[in-house]
Amino acid sequence: MSDEQAGLPEAKSTPEYSAPALDKGLDILELLAETEGGLGQLEIAQAIGRSPGQIFRMLATLERRGYVFRERQSGLYTLSMRMFELAHRHEPVRALSAAGLPVMRRLADELQQSCNLAVIDAEMVRVIAQVESPSDFGFRVRVGALFPLDTATGLVLGAFRATGSGAAGAAVASPGILDHSVFEKMLVETFLELPDSRQPSITDVVVPILRPDRTAVAALTVPYVATSISAKAPSTVIERARRAAEEIAESLALAGSPHPRLVP
Numbered sequence: 001m002s003d004e005q006a007g008l009p010e011a012k013s014t015p016e017y018s019a020p021a022l023d024k025g026l027d028i029l030e031l032l033a034e035t036e037g038g039l040g041q042l043e044i045a046q047a048i049g050r051s052p053g054q055i056f057r058m059l060a061t062l063e064r065r066g067y068v069f070r071e072r073q074s075g076l077y078t079l080s081m082r083m084f085e086l087a088h089r090h091e092p093v094r095a096l097s098a099a100g101l102p103v104m105r106r107l108a109d110e111l112q113q114s115c116n117l118a119v120i121d122a123e124m125v126r127v128i129a130q131v132e133s134p135s136d137f138g139f140r141v142r143v144g145a146l147f148p149l150d151t152a153t154g155l156v157l158g159a160f161r162a163t164g165s166g167a168a169g170a171a172v173a174s175p176g177i178l179d180h181s182v183f184e185k186m187l188v189e190t191f192l193e194l195p196d197s198r199q200p201s202i203t204d205v206v207v208p209i210l211r212p213d214r215t216a217v218a219a220l221t222v223p224y225v226a227t228s229i230s231a232k233a234p235s236t237v238i239e240r241a242r243r244a245a246e247e248i249a250e251s252l253a254l255a256g257s258p259h260p261r262l263v264p
Contacts, residue, residue: 024050024058029079032068038076092119096209096218097129099251104131104220107244111232114138115222115241117209117248118153120161121146125154128218139202139223150177152194152204153221159187160208160216191242193234201226205237207245209252217252220245 027048032039041059045052059077062068066082100117107115108131117129125147132140149158155178178186178194186192190210196202203224208216222241224234232240 021058024048024055025062028055028058028062029067029083032077032079033083038071038074038078040074040076044077092217093128095252096248100129100209100218100220100248101131103244103247103251104129107222107240108132109134111222111237111240112138113222113224113232113237114140115220115244116141117218117220118147118157119218120149120154120157123149125149125151125157125219133225137225139199139225141223151198152192152196152206153219155194156186156192156206156208156219157216159183160190160210160214191238193238196223199223203234205234205241207241209245209248211249218248220248 027050028044031044031047039047041052041055044059045055048055059068059070063070063077066080068077069080070077096117096119104115104117112133112135114133115131116127118125118127120126127141127143127145127147130141130143132138148154182192191205191207193203193205196204203226205222205224207220209218209220210216220241222237224237226234
């Protein structure tokens, strides 16, 4: 029996529901997240197309709940660390950080290079953990930073998402980004070594953290900085990064993580 026959309203593909108060609150949070320094009530109202009176109670509520902070002397509002705290309460992030950070610290110490762990978040790459290089040279990224899927880390995560067949990644890895042979090699050897298109002198070494079905739960990236005092050769960086990815997978109880052995 169809919805129409049952007397029910016809289902719509996109529900036309709205929550104006929630929209206001999210507009405020997103604005403050994108703004360096604080904003006054009038500035916030003008930026989101509201009147000061319309956002007064919302700001008071966000302040009371700890999502924004108001400096008493200037009256300027800034985003607090509350949302960062909530994100790190999320079980997948906690589990990945707990499993990854000890391994990443050992990797950074051995290679004298920084490394980070990232996941796909709403068709972007989100960095969830970072360990800085213990040497004087290194490249770091901010925990929580977002990058597009056409980065080296995004290409690896895209290639090993969904079915693990690489079909989703193939849509991202266009000929202008990755040569077909390089893409196929990445799928077979489960790592990507690629010069960073945004940061000269950096080569990204990216290894997926794989489940047994060859889908990636995350990606481990070493932004390799080549200097005259670099402790390890690129081939060693790849080998150690792949080994670290396997250790993280084992810590996450992803038994049988299918990283093939590299042939010397």
